[in-house]
Amino acid sequence: MTTRSPVLELRGITKTFGTFTAVHGIDLTIAEGEFFTIVGPSGSGKTTMLRMLAGLESPSAGDILLRGQRVNDLPANKRPTCMVFQSLALFPHRTVGQNIEFPLKIRDVPAAERKARALQLMAQLRLPESYYGKNVTKCSGGERQRVALARALAYNPDILFFDEPLSAIDYKLRKTLEKELKDIHRETGKTFVYITHSLEEAMVMSDRIGVMRLGHMVQVGTPNEIYTAPNSKFVSEFIGDVNIMPVRLNGGRLVSDELGAEFLPPAVPTGFSNGHLVVRPESLRVLDRRDEAENVLTGTLYNEYALGSRIQYQVRVGERVFIAERLRQQALTGRLDTEVLVGWNARDSILVSD
Template sequence: MDSSPFLRLRGVVKSFGTFTALDRIDLDINEGEFFTIVGPSGSGKSTLIRLLVGMDDLTSGEIRLRDKRIDDTPANLRPTCMVFQSLALFPHMTVGQNIEFPLKLRKEAPDRRKARALELLDLLRLPQSYYDKRISQCSGGEKQRVALARALAFDPEILFFDEPLSALDYRLRKTLEKELKDLHARTGKTFVYITHSLEEAMVMSDRIAIMKEGRIEQISEADEIYGAPVSRFVAEFMGEVNLFGVTAGGDGTVTSDVLTVRPGATLAKAPSGARGLLMVRPEYVRFADDGAGFDFSLTGTLHGEYALGSRIQYEIETAAGMVTVEKLREDRRAVAEGEQLTVGFNAANTHFIDEAA
């Protein structure tokens, strides 16, 4: 049985003159996977997907699909399809005509084209009556579903998505995130998704790749990247975070210039003698008067309190910088700006980032 990855990139480089947009990318994507590539503007994620779909040429390296090299195959001959942010629907056509367009290019018979379009309307949970509806009469969410139906009409082996939800309002985006995840499960297709939205990636993906300056910084499942980032960049990119400089001792103990460390507190995975960052997410930081003892604590003054829907965030100004505490709204506590507070957390809720790694 062939155990090679479905889609494989090795040593992929893309340069524009003296600027290297992608620097020796190695990447394996499994068949049927929902794989998301995330990164800030300029990280190279859009350049990468343009290479994968065949819109740009490599400078060096290779791309293989089912172990067959495809980087020299024209885009229109690859078994792939792209769903763009702009959707690129034909406004003068009906919904049905848009969905049927790739089948018409293949010279499929009209009755077969219509039958397939109606199947895809069902799959995308649009009424079959939409077949004759003008694209200009469709809402943003309906247009998004039509674009997905048209992409699936190609029957591609891989669907590529270039930030397709970024122009939608928040509520519709949340709905379509769930629908995309469900569609992926129902079709069994391989989805490769580009976004700058961490939330989208966390909701939908089997695995996530974090990009920085043309390189892949980390690839893993969402929970692993959130809880055990490999670098400061990934830790900060994956949401609110508190980072403290610490040094690990040979017996797992730890010392810090900014934290008060409980005697006997240890970090199980910190390399002996390593200087690094102790990471703790805001939801694991507590106020000292909540009645718990802590492995690590520090004191500061309340800088601000912020209501974020179901959550409340508190910013505490300390010698280590601003520390963020997060609570559920139901656990909100009365505090005053400028009030002196002690906060703490336990070793089990931390992650050590080795700065020398």
């Protein structure tokens, strides 16, 4: 990873709309061939960011460098980049073939060559050849997805941008397409910059993830880093279910004033005095005995949710709700509304400061 040269560099990219600042001075380097995903809730500025990278918006301040060249003022149609839009933005008045051939037609590629390229891309994306003359509006959601990707690939860009193209697709198909997209990324070796509000989606596909919040890039790291070492309460909460409680450091131990309990801390960041302790549901177990974990709490089992291979338990400790897990084989039975022990080992928890 470190040996790869940077293809895209952002230096203090800022975008303001009137008095509203959508993107605040972001610095970021994306490497050649990388699958980089920007995640953030809606309104975090990720779409604005992507539109600036694609050349559809110009930054209010800062520079965008493409292979070392400043491209701030280069319009989208002159950039060697291409975007797959959230709505896919296919041309409804054209066939599948015409859609895919569009960027080639713009470049005056001869018709026979265009068709050959389109059919090749269709084969690569597992679109049946018979679809060539099919009206694109008659294709299913997944097929349209593939047409949009084929059209973008036909442009032969150095970098492909994706603006949440899978958000409107049902879960099962989305899972398939996520994997297909990652395969296409491997096959083409192109740089992919993807945005989504789903960290789960980002986890599956990305080499690196950047988490955005209110126009700031709050953390950049590999999926593993983001998952195991979130640098803020926001990032930790953004990744699915999480148990989180305010704590303060007192003589080498963590004190939860709310629960009246003390815990053994994980590695404590320097300068930490108070913040939040994060324990993922898979690290918080419903215990049979108190000595099974380093930190133990006593609560009431309020509800249970079967997740297939695992079962989640909602355990209430005082006013606070914890989500703990067990493997299906070790499911608790008939314990609703009774007292249970939940616990975790210090190294499975994370301390974040805000």
